[in-house]
Amino acid sequence: MNSHPKIDPSSADVASLGGSGPVGGLKRWLSGAGLLFWLCVVVPTTLAIVYFGVLASDVYISESRFVVRSPKKPSVSGVGMLLETAGFSNGSDEMRAAQGYISSRDALRALDGDGLARRAWGNDSIFILNRFDPFGLDGSFEELFLYYDDKVAVDFDSETGIATMMVRAFTPQDAQVMNRRLLERAEALVNQLNDRSRGDLVRYAExxxxxxxxxxxxxxxxxxxxxxxxxxxxxxxxxxxxxxxxxxxxxxxxxxxxxxxxxxxxxxxxxxxxxxxxxxxxxxxxxxxxxxxxxxxxxxxxxxxxxxxxxxxxxxxxxxxxxxxxxxxxxxxxxxxRQRAYVERVALPSRPDDSMEPLRIRGILSTLIAGLVAWGVLSMLLAGVREHKD
CATH class of the missing domain: 1.10.287 (Helix Hairpins)
Structure with a gap:
């Protein structure tokens, strides 16, 4: 009577799944994870790797800092007291006006008077999902303003009286030129407000x-x-x-x-x-x-x-x-x-030598973590549904 060797089913399963070892274990784990894991984790993470690693255009940030000085307004902070020793203080009203102007449509019109903004943010060298009006369907001024609002930011520190303006573009030259132009327009606005205030004061007295x-x-x-x-x-x-x-x-x-x-x-x-x-x-x-x-x-x-x-x-x-x-x-x-409020440039518009955005590693890891969290939550929900049916 012939004796046949016994076949271990587990070894057959292992062979059918691709053998043993780390690679085989990973294949078995991915096979057991199912379609949900692929949809929630693998596919989004792969797309994030492709986008952040290959497709996304580099974004360069030009930064400038400025204050508005006025010889007649009291100072309130340490930096303000330092300025006060020279006979000046922070012109917060004019600063707020300059900040509001930079965030306005008028500033965009001045910036794009020669088409600079559209050329800098809408040229073909920029990845299609990053550029302005990627498909050439709606290049209206309002759409450009929405895009502009995402690329230009002004933060005002009320304690120091210093405003920081950051302009994002896809080349260092464009970022610096646009920052400089906006800063010049803000300075012109402060001078205009100052001239109008002086004129109104004298005209009323006359x-x-x-x-x-x-x-x-x-x-x-x-x-x-x-x-x-x-x-x-x-x-x-x-x-x-x-x-x-x-x-x-x-x-x-x-x-x-x-x-x-x-x-x-x-x-x-x-x-x-x-x-x-x-x-x-x-x-x-x-x-x-x-x-x-x-x-x-x-x-x-x-x-x-x-x-x-x-x-x-x-x-x-x-x-x-x-x-x-x-x-x-x-x-x-x-x-x-005597009344003379003017813009004092603390830091000139910088010319970045490296891109600061997008944060590629952070974007990929964020996508991976979000996918894992979504997969875990959905897996628990589906398991609960199955147990309820059983």
């Missing part, structure tokens, strides 16, 4: 002076017209002169009466008595006329004094307003000459 001059001119004309109409220069001074005349006439009247009284008592037939009586009558009439000119009638000095004083007060007030407006104008001009 308008106040013109209005004050108009009021002073109107008040002076009104006072002159009243003087011509009333026939007086200064009622108070004229009344003072009139009162002095009345006082003299009253003194003369008293003297004439005393003389008349003395002559009447000494010589009642004296021929000078009628002359003294006539003189006394004349003095009384003159005093009454002078008193009527000072007060008591519609054309008297006392009647015109009230209106004259009102016009005089209006003129003095208008003159004071004019003086104040002229002083304000001079202060505004001095302030305009």
């Amino acid at each position: 308008r106040e002076v013109m209005e004050a001059q108009g009021r002073a001119r109107t008040a002076a004309l009104a006072l002159a017209s009243f003087r011509n109409r009333a026939g007086v220069i200064d009622p108070e001074r004229q009344a003072s002169v009139q009162l002095q005349m009345i006082s003299k006439l009253q003194d003369e009247l008293i003297g004439a009466r005393m003389q008349l009284l003395q002559l009447s008592a000494a010589a009642s037939e004296n021929p000078q008595l009628p002359l003294l009586k006539v003189r006394i009558t004349g003095l009384q009439r003159a005093i009454e006329e002078q008193m009527g000119a000072v007060a008591g009638s519609s054309g008297s000095l006392s009647a015109t004094a009230a209106q004259y004083q009102r016009l005089q007060v209006e003129r003095e007030f208008a003159d004071r307003q004019l003086s104040a407006a002229l002083a304000t104008l001079q202060d505004a001009r001095n302030e305009a000459r």
Whole structure:
């Protein structure tokens, strides 16, 4: 009876799976892993290796740093205190304006005025998934702005007052040129805002002076017209002169009466008595006329004094307003000459000598880890579903 050698089924399975050893073990593990592992881990990781390792275009980052200095605003930080020792501080308002401008469509229009942005981000040497408008379907300005927003960033440190601008492009030259152009446009914006602020300050003060001059001119004309109409220069001074005349006439009247009284008592037939009586009558009439000119009638000095004083007060007030407006104008001009916010470049736009993006190893490892996590979660879910069915 022939004896046949026994065949170990496990050895047959091993042979059918490709033998033993590390390679055979890997094949068995991949075979047992199933389609889910291939879909979640192998395929995405392979695509990531191909993309990050071969296809993805190198991205170069040009960086520049700048501050906006202003001689009139207080500083708040250590760097600001250092700048304050030189008489300057951080112009945060202008800095925010520059930051907002760089992130705006106007900055993109200035950058792409000669087609620089489209050439730098949309040329055929860039991988199709990285370039702007890869299929030539929608090269609109709005699409370019969305792409621009992803390639240009400005970060502002409120403590140091320093803004950092980073521009991404696919060649070092393009990144540096675009960074420099945006920095120049931001500086031009700060200068424009500064010039407008100075102009508005002086124009407002000049308008106040013109209005004050108009009021002073109107008040002076009104006072002159009243003087011509009333026939007086200064009622108070004229009344003072009139009162002095009345006082003299009253003194003369008293003297004439005393003389008349003395002559009447000494010589009642004296021929000078009628002359003294006539003189006394004349003095009384003159005093009454002078008193009527000072007060008591519609054309008297006392009647015109009230209106004259009102016009005089209006003129003095208008003159004071004019003086104040002229002083304000001079202060505004001095302030305009002193007020000067400007961009100070802390670090010029750099020209990178190596690409910083994409992070190839990190991208591949991230894809692998994400795939493993997805495979593990889905595997547990499917196992739970099978156990529930069983």
